Amino acid sequence: MTRDDAESAFALLASDIRLRILETLVDVPQQEPLSFTELYDAVDAANTSQFSYHLKELTEQYVQHQETGYVVTDAGRRIVQSIKADEYTLQPKFDPVAIETHCPYCGATAAEATYDGRLATIDCLSCANTVLRYELRPGHVAKRSSLRALEAADRQMRGELCSAVDGVCQRCGGSMKLEFITGKEVDPATVLVVCECQHCMTTLSVPIEVALLHHPEVIAKFWDDNLNVTTTPTWELLSEISDWDVELDASDGIMVEFSGNKHLRFELEREEETQLW
The missing domain is CATH 1.10.10.10 (Winged helix-like DNA-binding domain superfamily/Winged helix DNA-binding domain)
Known part of the structure; x- marks a missing residue:
């Protein structure tokens, strides 16, 4: 258009x-x-x-x-x-709320969630780095406390991410192109997964460990440990994935060790529409 x-x-x-x-x-x-x-x-x-x-x-x-x-x-x-949905007429109202998480920058657990009119962010209170970012919509805050609104935004983000890594944009249904980014620019992440829609240009980017929370083997592993990762907020899972070992191999593949001897390997095909698994 x-x-x-x-x-x-x-x-x-x-x-x-x-x-x-x-x-x-x-x-x-x-x-x-x-x-x-x-x-x-x-x-x-x-x-x-x-x-x-x-x-x-x-x-x-x-x-x-x-x-x-x-x-x-x-x-x-x-x-x-x-x-x-009031998407174009109302600005969400969100009061700051205390969050317990795991900061990937300094390891601290105390954080605060705030909204600046553009994004809701969870920021570490020790090092002031942003741990997570969310698009906050009027529907998220309707009849919900700030914490429940943040949980709703997290659930929506996780749904969009799950669809994106499967190669489909949840916003418009377009093809997603995935890219692995490494280097100092993505520190403290080892590998950043960037998903970009080739139709509406919606972009999602997360460390590969967060993307893998949707992988069937990872879900099953946590389920065996009595943890449902599909309903647990992302900020509560950061401590669970903080010790995962992520390595790049010579063929640009990525090996992730997420539980003892459990490994997952990924290599993106260089096509317009790609998916993580």
Whole structure:
């Protein structure tokens, strides 16, 4: 989509009547088609000619006209979902909260989570380094305390990461390209896994140990130790992965020892769409 295409698409939504049309169609039980008269009555427009004009502007891109009436398209449904999620209208409110974790920089355990209007961060209170970063959304904080909101943001990040390392962007469904980054720039991590969507350019980057928390063998190992890593917040797992041994071999592969003699080896294929395992 070009910038002009995007401008035209958003311009179509610059009307209260059009948004009410979309919301009405989304709220129809079982997504049954509504006739022109049913939709007009539900939207409560000033007159039929005004309503007809706005409905026609939405038809094709956001609304589909079928033999039995009007239904919302997937694009129209996503617009309404974004509106209801307050993603573009509300700024999340988040009070600082104490967090117990494991700082990979200094080994301290006391940290604090704060929100600066862009990202929620967990910062070590001893060395002031940032341990974890999260995108905080209005839905995360709705009817939740700061700690519960942070847990919700962590669960969402983990879900997006799990999908990303499988090669699929959870935001748009596009192909993910994965890259291993090493060197002083990623210290204290040995290997940083960077996942970038080739469609919407969403980017996630985490140490390989965090990415591997989704690996079946790792999940099974912790499960045997009575720890469910799929529901435990990432900051509580950093102490569990702090002693993992990560090594690079001559063929650019990565060997990870995560429990005694348990090893996992990875080597990315150089393709547009890649996955970690």
